[in-house]
Amino acid sequence: MSKSILLVSFMVVQLIASAQPLLLSKQSIIPKPVSVVDAKGSFNLTEKSIIYYEGESPEIQQVGNYLASKLNPSTRFGIVVRSNSVAQTPGNIYLSLKPGDAQLGDEGYQLVISKETVILTANKPSGLFNGVQTLRQLFPANIESAVPQEGSWEIPAGTVRDFPEYAFRGVMLDVARHFFQVSDVKRTIDLMAAYKMNVMHLHLSDDQGWRIEIKKWPKLTAIGGITQVDGEKGGFYTQDQYVEIVKYAAERQVMIIPEIDMPGHTNAALASYPELNCNDRAPELYTGTKVGFSTLCTSKEITYQFIKDVFSELAAITPGPYLHIGGDESHATKIEDYLPFEVKVQEIVASTGKQVIGWDEIALSTMKPNTVVQFWAKAENAQKGVKQGAKVIMSPAAKAYVDMQYHAKTKLGLHWAGYVEVDTGYNWDPATLVPGIGRENILGIEAPLWSETITNMDEIEYMVFPRLPGYAEIGWSTPASRNWNEYKVRLGNHADRFKAMQIDYYPSKLVPWLGSSKK
Ligand code: ACM
Secondary structure, rough: OEEEEEHHHHHHOOOOOOOOOOHHHHHOOOOOOOEEEEEEEEEEOOOOOOEEEEEOHHHHHHHHHHHHHHHHHHHHHOOOOEEEOOOOOOOOOOEEEEEOOOHHHOOOOEEEEEEOOEEEOOOOHHHHHHHHHHHHHHHHHHHHHHOOOHHHOOEEEOOOOOOOOEEEEEEEEEEEOOOHHHHHHHHHHHHHHHOOOOOOEOOOOOOEEEEEEEOOOOHHHHHHOOHHHHEEEOOOOHHHHHHHHHHHHHHHEEEEEEEEEEOOOOOOOHHHHHOOOOOOOOOOOOOOOOOOOOOOOOHHHHHHHHHHHHHHHHHHHHOOOOEEEOOOOOOOOOHHHHHHHHHHHHHHHHHOEEEEEEHHHHHHOOOOOOOOEOOOOHHHHHHHHHOOEHHHEEEOOOHHHOOOOOOOOOOHHHHHOOOOOOHOOOOOOOOHHOOOOHHHHHHEEEEEEOOOOOOOOHHHHHHHHOOHHHHHHHHHHOOHHOHHHHHHHHHHHHHHHHHHHHOOOOOOOOOOOOOEEEE
């Protein structure tokens, strides 16, 4: 074929492509919505568009402000947010609470896009927030850019009705092995919220560091917070900074769950206060990555005073219902000491008005009726929890640990639970993974990022992306609607979104990345 024929055929293909109408049902929405119905035409966002919210609720206004903050940097439209309950006028986006749509529940939403308007309704502000995440994904990817972009901001008409499979869809950040700045925690919250994940579990203490100010026990941070893995400078959050993180998360419909791991994983506390040790001697600060060598002295009264003070201060600055007590890998604690210890700690947490979450080992002990088990390692532990009536958070290490290497050659991460390529992370169903643990026993899922080898935000992003959208979909979408071969195409279509959001992701060979794909 001559060059000119090639060129002409290329142009014809282009023309046909551009003549195709945009279809809502063909958009690569992650997590996959419950239902998408196409309609004719499309909506155009312009410099005249306004975001109206119905009612005076500060939370709805906040969702409106959040949406404007996502649309304005790239479009430069300066879209404003106004309260309005009068007639709808063309060109605008409407957010309104319409309680009473039982199917949508607390977090579901309905998004109706026509040539004239975008109308988002939900029972609760969290539903509106989730609808806003879908709306973001319908615009061309460069809507996500932090700097001005040229483009036409058109989205296909139709209706999305959507609600989650599980109420608990989490990420865990280990800020103990390596400490991460408040700004890094905030960025991680932003990225997970974009995929409708709603829980950030902060692993605030471990052998290598204590990362939260406790006013009654100041040496925890003054001594226990100063180092991290490899002996580098550590750090900690003041209670004011923690409150700032909680508020930032709440504005993105994300709940913070603080974890203080015990009785093992406590070297930083033991190094700070000799009296927490059975021999009254403080060990050295620890900067390696071994586990299972430390324990609080379970026979001392002061230990329980310490635990009460710590959880009371944390409960006072944590609006969510949960405190996480760790409980994993306490190999230095005798089992006959471990079992009553876990009962006592559950009682202490209950006295603060909060509910306990613990790693699956705590199910070896007697559990309070509302204690939640986080399955990570041993199915039989989680099964023991369920037999005691506990609800389960599913974080199977071999599937959901985002500190696992993608494959043998990826530089970051560990592989004691195996390699977790993007398909391995996606291809499992929480409700059928462990015999005896079914849908009705499961609160939701969580993808933990342990940080033995992770030192900065770029590395967080590389480990979390592109696996996170998959966990988001497992948590949100029905198992029947999920299929790796179909999902990987949608995921590949998020490449230019990741780029616009400046996410440093792992470009898995299993995913057909569309570098500069047009929607
Ligand atoms: C854990 O990974 N030790 C919970």
